[in-house]
Amino acid sequence: MKGSNIGEFEELVLLCIASLGEEAYSVSICDELLRVTGRKSKLGVVHSVLNRLNEKGMVKSHLGEPTQERGGRRKRFFEVTHAGKVALLKVKEQRERLWQSIPPLIFEGIKI
Amino acid sequence: MRRKDRYPETKSPPKTAEKFLAWFIRADLKEEVQGDLLEKYLDHRKKYSSRKANLLYWYQVLHYLRPFAIRNFYLPSPNLYYMFRNYLKITFRNLNRQRLHSLINILGLSISLTAVFLLLLWVNDEWQMDKFHANADRIYRLKRTIPLEGHTLDVYRGISYPLLEAAQDELPEVEKYITIGHTFEENLQIDNQVIRAGGTFANASYFHAFSFPVVQGDITQLDNKIDAMAISTTLAYQLFGEAWQTSALGKTVHIHDNGDYTIEAIFADFPSRSSLQNDFFFPFQAHLRDNEWMKEWTNNGMQGALLLSENADPVQVGKELEKIFQNHQSGDNKEGCFLQKFEDDYLYGNFNAKAEVDGGRIEYVQMFLAAALLLLIISCINFVNLATARASKRAKEVGVRKTIGASRKTLAGQFITEAFLITFLSVGLAMIGTWLLSPAVSLITEKSLFIDLSSLYTWITLVGIIFMTGIMAGAYPAFVLSSFQPIQVLKGRFIEKTRDISFRRGLVILQFTLSLLLIVGALTIKAQINFIQEAHLGINKDNLLVINQDAEVVEKYEVIRRQLEGHPSITGVTLAGPSPLEMPASTSGVSWPKKRPDQENIEFCILWTADNFPGVFQVPLHAGSYYRQTEGPDTTHIVFNQRAVEIMELDGDPVGQTIEWWGKPRQIIGVLKDFHNRSFYEKIEPAAFLLDPDNAGSLFVKADEGQISEAIAGLKKTFTEVIPGVPLHYDFVDEQYRQLYKSEMLTGKLTNYFAIISIVISCLGLFGLINFVAEQKTREIGIRKVLGASTGSLVTLLSRDFIRLVSIAFIMAIPLSYLFLDKWLERFAYQVNLNWWLIFAIAGFSAIALTLITISFKSIQTATHSPVDSLRME
Numbered sequence: 001m002k003g004s005n006i007g008e009f010e011e012l013v014l015l016c017i018a019s020l021g022e023e024a025y026s027v028s029i030c031d032e033l034l035r036v037t038g039r040k041s042k043l044g045v046v047h048s049v050l051n052r053l054n055e056k057g058m059v060k061s062h063l064g065e066p067t068q069e070r071g072g073r074r075k076r077f078f079e080v081t082h083a084g085k086v087a088l089l090k091v092k093e094q095r096e097r098l099w100q101s102i103p104p105l106i107f108e109g110i111k112i
Numbered sequence: 113m114r115r116k117d118r119y120p121e122t123k124s125p126p127k128t129a130e131k132f133l134a135w136f137i138r139a140d141l142k143e144e145v146q147g148d149l150l151e152k153y154l155d156h157r158k159k160y161s162s163r164k165a166n167l168l169y170w171y172q173v174l175h176y177l178r179p180f181a182i183r184n185f186y187l188p189s190p191n192l193y194y195m196f197r198n199y200l201k202i203t204f205r206n207l208n209r210q211r212l213h214s215l216i217n218i219l220g221l222s223i224s225l226t227a228v229f230l231l232l233l234w235v236n237d238e239w240q241m242d243k244f245h246a247n248a249d250r251i252y253r254l255k256r257t258i259p260l261e262g263h264t265l266d267v268y269r270g271i272s273y274p275l276l277e278a279a280q281d282e283l284p285e286v287e288k289y290i291t292i293g294h295t296f297e298e299n300l301q302i303d304n305q306v307i308r309a310g311g312t313f314a315n316a317s318y319f320h321a322f323s324f325p326v327v328q329g330d331i332t333q334l335d336n337k338i339d340a341m342a343i344s345t346t347l348a349y350q351l352f353g354e355a356w357q358t359s360a361l362g363k364t365v366h367i368h369d370n371g372d373y374t375i376e377a378i379f380a381d382f383p384s385r386s387s388l389q390n391d392f393f394f395p396f397q398a399h400l401r402d403n404e405w406m407k408e409w410t411n412n413g414m415q416g417a418l419l420l421s422e423n424a425d426p427v428q429v430g431k432e433l434e435k436i437f438q439n440h441q442s443g444d445n446k447e448g449c450f451l452q453k454f455e456d457d458y459l460y461g462n463f464n465a466k467a468e469v470d471g472g473r474i475e476y477v478q479m480f481l482a483a484a485l486l487l488l489i490i491s492c493i494n495f496v497n498l499a500t501a502r503a504s505k506r507a508k509e510v511g512v513r514k515t516i517g518a519s520r521k522t523l524a525g526q527f528i529t530e531a532f533l534i535t536f537l538s539v540g541l542a543m544i545g546t547w548l549l550s551p552a553v554s555l556i557t558e559k560s561l562f563i564d565l566s567s568l569y570t571w572i573t574l575v576g577i578i579f580m581t582g583i584m585a586g587a588y589p590a591f592v593l594s595s596f597q598p599i600q601v602l603k604g605r606f607i608e609k610t611r612d613i614s615f616r617r618g619l620v621i622l623q624f625t626l627s628l629l630l631i632v633g634a635l636t637i638k639a640q641i642n643f644i645q646e647a648h649l650g651i652n653k654d655n656l657l658v659i660n661q662d663a664e665v666v667e668k669y670e671v672i673r674r675q676l677e678g679h680p681s682i683t684g685v686t687l688a689g690p691s692p693l694e695m696p697a698s699t700s701g702v703s704w705p706k707k708r709p710d711q712e713n714i715e716f717c718i719l720w721t722a723d724n725f726p727g728v729f730q731v732p733l734h735a736g737s738y739y740r741q742t743e744g745p746d747t748t749h750i751v752f753n754q755r756a757v758e759i760m761e762l763d764g765d766p767v768g769q770t771i772e773w774w775g776k777p778r779q780i781i782g783v784l785k786d787f788h789n790r791s792f793y794e795k796i797e798p799a800a801f802l803l804d805p806d807n808a809g810s811l812f813v814k815a816d817e818g819q820i821s822e823a824i825a826g827l828k829k830t831f832t833e834v835i836p837g838v839p840l841h842y843d844f845v846d847e848q849y850r851q852l853y854k855s856e857m858l859t860g861k862l863t864n865y866f867a868i869i870s871i872v873i874s875c876l877g878l879f880g881l882i883n884f885v886a887e888q889k890t891r892e893i894g895i896r897k898v899l900g901a902s903t904g905s906l907v908t909l910l911s912r913d914f915i916r917l918v919s920i921a922f923i924m925a926i927p928l929s930y931l932f933l934d935k936w937l938e939r940f941a942y943q944v945n946l947n948w949w950l951i952f953a954i955a956g957f958s959a960i961a962l963t964l965i966t967i968s969f970k971s972i973q974t975a976t977h978s979p980v981d982s983l984r985m986e
């Protein structure tokens with residue numbers, strides 16, 4: 001349980017990585033985040049989160065092939081680890097439980 | 113055209129941002145971050161204008177300034193320790209492998225560092241003079257200014273006693289006045305023992321203000337009892353032996369010509385860093401009693417200092433004192449006075465025409481400091497030259513190191529460390545050298561010089577020197593050596609940049625120019641000193657003995673004279689004083705018909721003489737005749753020198769004219785030819801000669817050429833016979849004269865040594881260089897020989913370059929040295945007429961000769977080397 005708590009942004013990033021599958025690297029994660037949440041996050045911020053997730057063991061990475069568009073520089077691809085998946089599921093479960101115990105009447109009539 | 117315009121499809125982010133990112137980003141993140149940002153940028157370029165894309169790029173870059181992404185600027189690395197050990201190892205291995213080269217390097221550095229240390233010791237000693245007094249910042253010397261023609265001021269140390277007294281009585285800021293008398297030698301007698309010592313008069317404040325500790329007794333008795341006396345511990349030991357501590361106090365000592373005094377106090381020996389040196393003191397009041405004339409405001413027969421209260425303003429006190437002083441004077445053109453800090457007098461003793469400090473011994477200190485720096489530079493140049501010349505040998509090492517990942521900075525660090533290590537070694541050797549040489553140097557400079565390892569300053573200076581030398585010597589080679597490109601070097605295609613070669617050549621020229629400067633300087637100073645010593649002074653000081661006056665000598669003068677003149681080795685005996693070669697006594701109490709108001713303060717030197725003065729001293733008469741022997745002093749006649757007559761602008765023949773001397777008329781009966789009566793720095797002063805043998809201070813005995821020892825024997829005999837109670841003590845006049853120029857002689861000696869050391873070091877450097885060049889060219893020479901080159905042409909090949917450099921150095925040194933030395937000679941009123949061409953010729957010739965000798969050995973050896981051996985190396 002220790003260290004398996006993830007912040008809101010970290011959770012979002014993890015979900016993005018999971019949804020992107022093979023193509024999850026910092027730029028695409030950033031784009032996906034933008035597409036889903038509408039938040040324009042800077043590369044530096046995302047990278048910092050990725051670093052933290054890596055340290056917590058929720059994410060692992062590997063270097064890809066160099067490409068012409070990046071001036072010959074390689075990309076770093078990210079993958080959610082087992083621990084990361086567990087953490088995500090746990091969070092999802094916690095949310096669901098909380099939602100279930102809320103009477104639907106409270107959210108009647110609210111549109112997003 | 114910009115690259116963007118030529119290749120429009122190449123879009124790149126702003127360069128500065130890229131560079132900035134590359135600089136701060138952590139190394140392992142660098143690649144992916146740069147890639148990511150580039151991708152984003154290109155994306156933006158498609159959607160937005162280039163300006164917006166650039167801005168966004170900057171935006172992104174700046175947001176990478178997060179703790180996790182910034183590289184580690186601080187390199188603690190435990191590796192540092194191991195690296196250092198590696199450097200040490202490599203340095204020693206290199207030193208061992210290139211023994212000759214290392215020897216040259218270390219030797220050169222050690223020699224010059226030794227010289228530098230000795231110099232710094234001397235400078236330090238001079239600097240510390242008189243600074244040890246606890247009250248040093250409150251003690252001020254009183255100095256007097258005299259207005260002369262043309263609004264110039266002359267500064268004197270002599271002041272009048274009433275002024276000192278008035279200072280203490282009338283000015284509240286003055287706590288005490290201190291009497292400073294001229295130190296003279298006297299014979300002190302206790303029971304039957306006679307010791308000769310130096311001392312003077314003083315009041316008790318002398319010991320209260322200055323830090324001269326009193327060991328026994330009560331020093332205030334110097335003020336209370338008129339027959340009190342204080343002596344130093346050394347003198348006590350000399351007079352009373354081992355038991356002086358119990359037996360000295362209270363005893364009576366007889367000072368010849370002065371009287372009997374009782375020892376009331378014993379003081380510790382004056383330290384060597386005191387400009388005042390005395391072994392005994394008798395009360396100032398006693399001196400005053402015997403010299404009533406000192407009580408007059410117009411007589412300035414002593415020196416003095418004032419102890420001011422805390423926070424007193426010396427300038428203010430000086431001004432008020434001047435007011436008091438001038439109140440007691442009459443007429444226009446009044447003399448003035450001011451205060452100078454006591455400790456400053458030693459180094460800053462010269463004043464210019466406006467009575468402002470204008471140098472003095474401090475100039476010598478500055479000169480020697482500059483010389484020390486010069487020497488250090490010359491040997492650092494050596495180091496730099498040799499290191500960069502041999503760069504090609506280290507090239508491979510550099511290449512390999514760079515390949516396995518050493519940065520340029522690391523390499524530079526390595527080479528500087530090497531330089532520091534070598535400097536360290538040299539400093540160690542230099543310390544040993546200094547320790548060995550300091551006794552000898554102490555002797556020459558008459559100081560006690562030694563390295564004080566307990567003083568913090570010593571260590572700070574040492575570290576500072578090591579640092580400075582290490583950087584000076586190591587910086588450029590480190591720069592050059594670390595710049596080698598590994599690819600070129602490892603492939604073997606190592607070619608030296610022309611820039612580096614020219615720099616080296618420039619350094620050699622600089623080195624030799626400096627050395628030549630020193631050589632020319634040494635030669636010039638030597639010439640001037642010789643000139644001073646040998647110059648025709650107008651007065652003969654050879655074979656002349658001087659015996660200081662004693663009341664008994666004066667009494668029995670006639671008897672002594674007759675006896676001595678009868679001696680075959682003695683050609684003349686006379687009385688004269690104070691000193692014909694220095695004429696310290698002077699007066700302005702002379703009046704003549706054409707005297708102008710601005711000549712009010714002209715001082716005429718005075719010499720009291722006996723009637724045979726001109727004969728014994730061989731000073732010819734310009735006009736008239738000298739005195740005839742009379743009963744007692746002659747007060748109606750007077751004799752001047754030419755300069756005096758010049759100033760007085762008498763019409764017609766001066767002989768027979770009347771002038772006023774000390775208020776009474778006198779007739780001029782003779783004019784002596786001018787002779788140098790002051791130091792060679794100054795022009796000949798106007799002088800007057802009085803007939804008054806009783807007041808003439810010293811007995812002069814002239815011996816025959818080569819008969820000095822016989823003359824001395826005869827003198828001794830006469831003394832024992834006629835005046836048995838008076839011990840004989842004599843000096844040689846020409847020796848005394850030489851003493852006047854001690855500083856110049858010291859300068860001359862030291863400059864000689866410098867010149868020698870610097871040329872030796874330069875030649876050492878040259879030797880190293882030519883060794884190296886010879887090594888490099890071994891194969892080339894071998895091939896040339898095979899093709900038929902003569903030995904001569906090969907030698908020329910090797911040496912031509914160096915000779916050319918030395919010649920350029922010579923040409924540059926000529927105008928520079930001329931400038932400096934002309935300025936130095938200006939301080940002498942009488943300069944030697946230098947044959948400049950001769951000096952330059954000698955300097956240049958010796959430089960080239962030494963260069964040739966240095967190179968010849970190696971070049972001839974290489975040229976005659978069998979080509980078979982050198983070519984076989986393939």
